[in-house]
Amino acid sequence: MKENSGSIDIKTPFIEVRDLAFAYEDADGRRHEALRGVSLSIPKGQFVAVLGHNGSGKSTFAKLLNMILLPDKGEIYVDGELVSSPVEPDEDTIFAVRRRIGMVHQNPDNQIVASVVEEDVAFGPENLGVAPDEIRRRVDASLDAVGMREYALATTSHLSGGQKQRVAVAGVIAMLPECIIFDESTSMLDPSGRRDVMKTIQYLNRERGITIIHITHDMSEAALADRVVVLSDGELYLDGTPDEIFSRPDKLRAVALDVPQSVSLLHELARSVEGFRVPDCIKDAEECAEYISMEFDRLGISAR
Numbered sequence: 001m002k003e004n005s006g007s008i009d010i011k012t013p014f015i016e017v018r019d020l021a022f023a024y025e026d027a028d029g030r031r032h033e034a035l036r037g038v039s040l041s042i043p044k045g046q047f048v049a050v051l052g053h054n055g056s057g058k059s060t061f062a063k064l065l066n067m068i069l070l071p072d073k074g075e076i077y078v079d080g081e082l083v084s085s086p087v088e089p090d091e092d093t094i095f096a097v098r099r100r101i102g103m104v105h106q107n108p109d110n111q112i113v114a115s116v117v118e119e120d121v122a123f124g125p126e127n128l129g130v131a132p133d134e135i136r137r138r139v140d141a142s143l144d145a146v147g148m149r150e151y152a153l154a155t156t157s158h159l160s161g162g163q164k165q166r167v168a169v170a171g172v173i174a175m176l177p178e179c180i181i182f183d184e185s186t187s188m189l190d191p192s193g194r195r196d197v198m199k200t201i202q203y204l205n206r207e208r209g210i211t212i213i214h215i216t217h218d219m220s221e222a223a224l225a226d227r228v229v230v231l232s233d234g235e236l237y238l239d240g241t242p243d244e245i246f247s248r249p250d251k252l253r254a255v256a257l258d259v260p261q262s263v264s265l266l267h268e269l270a271r272s273v274e275g276f277r278v279p280d281c282i283k284d285a286e287e288c289a290e291y292i293s294m295e296f297d298r299l300g301i302s303a304r
């Protein structure tokens with residue numbers, strides 16, 4: 001269990017989505033439904049992973065939340081206030097929603113605008129008209145939060161993929177968002193870059209109380225969330241805790257998704273090793289290895 005999950009306020013949803021639908025229109029005017037009748041409610045401080053095969057509507061969902069797109073049908077409420085519906089919103093609403101709900105994209109090169117790290121992080125608050133001394137404070141605090149303070153004066157193009165992505169995250173944090181959507185933000189990174197970005201995401205969620213919507217293909221990343229939402233063909237297909245979702249490998253395979261290797265290994269061991277207990281929380285690969293060795297010790301099995 002994560003430490004602060006008891007403090008999540010389930011009664012007042014931060015984001016509430018009701019019966020959301022969106023279709024893209026192609027050049028011939030034909031409509032392709034990307035999202036159909038999606039309803040869900042996300043409490044403040046929750047870490048939600050969104051899974052789904054390619055084309056299942058994940059990015060469309062993110063763009064609707066960020067008001068890059070407007071729904072054809074349905075509504076989005078933020079903090080109980082209607083912000084998005086098929087009715088054209090005013091600029092102030094869009095601006096306010098984008099400040100409260102930040103977005104980190106797949107490729108950091110598309111998000112980073114300045115050649116020096118601290119200038120890049122300052123860009124967002126500058127656009128908001130924040131005072132210079134406050135910008136300085138926010139830039140320092142944001143770089144601290146992503147563990148990139150020592151790179152403040154570095155050239156952005158010289159950074160690794162993972163470092164660039166953390167700078168992109170700092171740029172979003174500097175706007176003081178209450179929620180951050182990560183749209184496959186780890187998918188272009190090497191394993192160490194992924195790990196650093198995932199640690200940053202967990203830190204922002206646990207220590208800063210930021211609501212996280214993490215779109216990913218990586219099941220071990222989804223296992224770190226409080227909740228997993230699975231989209232399939234534009235519809236909400238599964239919604240539950242990682243344990244609930246990953247204990248239904250059949251349901252996942254039916255939509256071309258697979259359970260994490262560590263999870264299937266633990267279940268396999270529980271079936272084949274007498275007394276072996278599956279932990280009550282899904283582990284990442286490293287924790288999984290430690291857990292197995294502890295269980296083997298407890299059972300007096302030597303794992304040579």
Ligand SMILES: Nc1ncnc2c1ncn2[C@@H]1O[C@H](COP(=O)(O)OP(=O)(O)O)[C@@H](O)[C@H]1O
Binds near residue numbers: 025032033053056060
């Ligand atoms: N700009 C677009 N124009 C037309 N169709 C699109 C566009 N973007 C996405 N789609 C279609 O909408 C569906 C959902 O896409 P998307 O939300 O990007 O899915 P995901 O992020 O899960 O891969 C797919 O069938 C995709 O081909």
Ligand SMILES: [Mg+2]
Binds near residue numbers: 058059060
């Ligand atoms: Mg996508």
